[in-house]
Amino acid sequence: MELSLDEIESPIGVILLVAGGGAIHALDFADCAARLRGSLEARYGAVALRSAADPHGFSSRVRAYVGGDLGALSGIPVEPGGTAFQRRVWAELQRIPASATRTYGEIAASLGRPSASRAVGLANGRNPISLVIPCHRVIGAGGGLTGYAGGIERKRWLLAHEGALPAPRGESGRAGGLEPTRPSLTA
Incomplete structure (x- = not known):
């Protein structure tokens, strides 16, 4: 099976998006690339990932989401496999x-x-x-x-x-920061 792969920069690291046939098949962080590939291979067997810029416009929607448009991911077709x-x-x-x-x-x-x-x-x-x-x-x-x-x-x-961070008991609920990262694509 051949699927498209795009890499999306984000404040929480590089996001890997895998799409094909008008749906997203996988979305994970670059430092979890081995898990992403394992999930695809478990579902499809041999998978060829071809670099593609913004397959089906999905990458633009992920960028919009991390940029603050919280509704940008709604209605995106997905093909997750599973039981x-x-x-x-x-x-x-x-x-x-x-x-x-x-x-x-x-x-x-x-x-x-x-x-x-x-x-x-x-x-x-x-x-x-x-x-x-x-x-x-x-x-x-x-x-x-x-x-x-x-x-x-x-x-x-x-x-x-998303403004949904629950306040832990006895704490202010302050989110704390996560610095932008550049995880390696090698697994």
């Missing part, structure tokens, strides 16, 4: 608006499986299309920032960027 349950979780994540968060338990309950919060967490962690399927908007039951495959500091930046 039926994972796809249900990822669809539910896409219903979380920018500037809002949900807990794993709330997502499980919305899927009619209130005891499946751990399964929701596992599906959330396997999301191959970061940002567009906004797994960063899922927080712990106590409001804490729990796991994020791109790193907790990126999750903190994204939630602060």
